[in-house]
Amino acid sequence: MCLGIPGRIVEIKDDTGLRMGTVDFGGVRRDVCLAYLDEDIQVGDYAIVHVGFAISKVDEDEAKRTFEILKEMSELDELEWLGDVADRSLEGGTAS
């Protein structure tokens, strides 16, 4: 749970006073809290995301390079699996 994964911010929105957004991780999209990033972040920026929270901005090259390395080290398998499981948890019923 300490692994940070870089992704691209594709949407920034306000959820009743909390800055949220959608982040794309190589095709897998998740809702992410953006409250801990500087206010000047924009759609298209890259950030490192931990458990649904962006904790630092990174540049594009760095983000892509890290993403590739994580992929090569098969550290991203969990991301897709988790996406499914987490969505089912939200919908209700017991996820497996």
Added chain:
Amino acid sequence: MKYLSEYRDPKIARSLADQIRSTASRRWVLMEVCGGQTHTIVKQGIDELLHDAVEMIHGPGCPVCVTPLEQIDRALHIAARPDVVFTSFGDMLRVPGSESDLFQVRANGGDVRIVYSPLDALEIARRHPDKEVVFFAVGFETTAPANAMAVWRAKQLDVSNFSVLVSHVTVPPAMTALLASPDNRVQAFLAAGHVCTVMGWTEYEPLAATYRVPIVVTGFEPLDLLEGILMAVNQLEKGRHEVENQYVRSVRREGNRPAQDVIGKVFRLVDRQWRGIGMIPSSGLGLREEYAAFDAELKFGVSVVTATEPEECHAGDVLRGKMKPHECPAFGTLCTPERPLGAPMVSSEGACAAYFNYGRFRSAAAKA
């Protein structure tokens, strides 16, 4: 050098490894703090590659591993209640409690759900006002900003059926405890890059000065680790003991201020029990008084639980770097990832699981 070919940039890796070996005039003892770093080191064989120059001992930075047994038992107790939806990061589900684990509770009909973010747990609470939704808030400073925000939001939005079972730990007090121990062998630390992304590294400066130990803030990719090790070895050779930052891409000295603010609003420092290690003063985070209504321990009255660890498990020695996982008599026999005896065999950040998954069995023990 068999592992070098697997690096994305084998040339740089080889050059860093050569520099480390030619710089080290003796074999230095380094500890990587973060379980994610342990995972990379063992997976990529960095410890074996640098065997003559450094001994890598694996630190306590696996949140799943250090969450106390009592807290797992409390989680199991709460999760079994029919009125509760129990939510957690996936890693926690297989951690053995005294008698069972969260998977078992789920198999017995408990509503236990894995969430991606603690805000998802809060969302479940908003969608199910008839249920008590509990989130297992564990981890180091990397998950603290997320968990703090979920509680802060719950209060702001007045979601009274949401609560958290908190078992947060912080890294610097654990490093202090290791350094202060009379049989400490650690000569330099690789501090955890993402913990420092949140907290910065000012907390480490007095540590480096007091114990005269180099601390290098390091990332978790293979090249980061090689570079961090080289920086630490350089300091050791020159007799320096400073905090240096290898992971400049993500870490600033002051850390992430907005995240620290929310952590400070919701949490306060408390003494914490570390599984396998024991009580470390002021080493954890607990909810502030203003957030007591969101404290699952109070809400469900599960404060007093006593638990005993299985005798065969040497997790405490592994977590303090006194024993390598494959030296544990239960390793790979009584204890495997399918049937873990102790928490370090569960999570991918646990040292025992890393050794098991990457084939470090007894044959390797002779070398280590």
